[in-house]
Structure formats: structure tokens, C-alpha cells
Amino acid sequence: GQNIDQPTEMTATEGAIVQINCTYQTSGFNGLFWYQQHAGEAPTFLSYNVLDGLEEKGRFSSFLSRSKGYSYLLLKELQMKDSASYLCAVRDSNYQLIWGAGTKLIIKP
């Protein structure tokens, strides 16, 4: 079966750095996405990785290792507005997105 695993919840301090991990087992791989979803709102696109390595976008970076079936989202200089759920999704060989259950990130002052 296809499976995406990510921690259910994480807590971090304002101004700090946090890393949210995602491991996947899918039938084929055609890219990995990270989305942010604030409570009661729509998921919004953060990043896309299809090749191994690190993609940096301002305070957010995303890393991919296809051989390990592993990705992480790195958030730096955390702000209170970063409190949200972070969803990992993998596009499989049929170009369907397989989603993780999301990681709820709580930022404390």
C-alpha cells in the first residue's frame, strides 16, 4: 500500500528553527509537495521537490532524498503566524497526490 508518515504534532519556540520530517512509500515517485494549512483555511503551496537536494525559499527550505523515501521541511526564524498544519504529499506513478495526515506545528512565545 501507499503510505506517507509525518509527526502528528510539534512544538517550537518563536525565533527558533524546526524541522518537520516526512517519509513515504509509494508506487512510483513524480515529485513531493509541502503545503501549509492554517486552521479553517485552504491548504497553500509551499514547495516542490523532484530531484534530491535542498530547495530554499526565504525562511522555508525543503529537502528530498529519493533513495531513502524521505523529505523534510525546515522553518527558520519562526514566527507566531507559522502556527499551522504542514502537509506532505507525494505524486505517484499515476500522477495522483498521496497525502500525509499533516503535522500540527505549535509556536510558543
Add this chain to the structure above:
Amino acid sequence: ETGVTQTPRHLVMGMTNKKSLKCEQHLGHNAMYWYKQSAKKPLELMFVYNFKEQTENNSVPSRFSPECPNSSHLFLHLHTLQPEDSALYLCASSQEVGDSYEQYFGPGTRLTVT
């Protein structure tokens, strides 16, 4: 502003009712999707339309019936639902199905079946 709108935002319906959810995208995209989001569960893909043609139906019960009259509009018709169908229903669109196209989501319809 995501460019994808959904109505209604909240819906309470009985198990014998018939209702419809509406999604409209203003992004010029050719693919549209319906997802179900339940608490602490992964997003479940329900239906996919690419250039108005349904390309995916992920074993969704027949009490959910999609309709895509054009590339900008998507409906989800609901009838004789069960309490376990209570969830957030999200609509999304993308340029096309496949490749690196990211999906843009609407705010969702919070559905409660009583």
C-alpha cells in the same frame, strides 16, 4: 485570495436531504479536484476532472455525484448521506493533471450530516 471559491462554506443536512456543493476557479486552469478532509486523517482524493473529463473516481460511494459543466466550475451533488460523511470538502484546481503543477485550494465546505 486563492482564486478558488466554494459555496456554501458551511452546510448542515439530514440524511434524507439532497444538496449540492459548488466550486469555481478564476485561474484559467484545466484540472479540478474534490477532496474530503476528516480530522487527523490524510486528504482523500474523491474525483478528478481534466479538461472537463472525469479521470479519477477513487471508489467514492454513489451518494456523491460530481458534475463539471466547464473548466471553471465543479459541483458535488449529495444525497442520502451518512453521519460519517461529515467532513471538510475541499475543491482544488491546477493547470493540468501531472508534472509539477501545484494545486490551488478553495476554503472548503464544512459539511455536517445529522
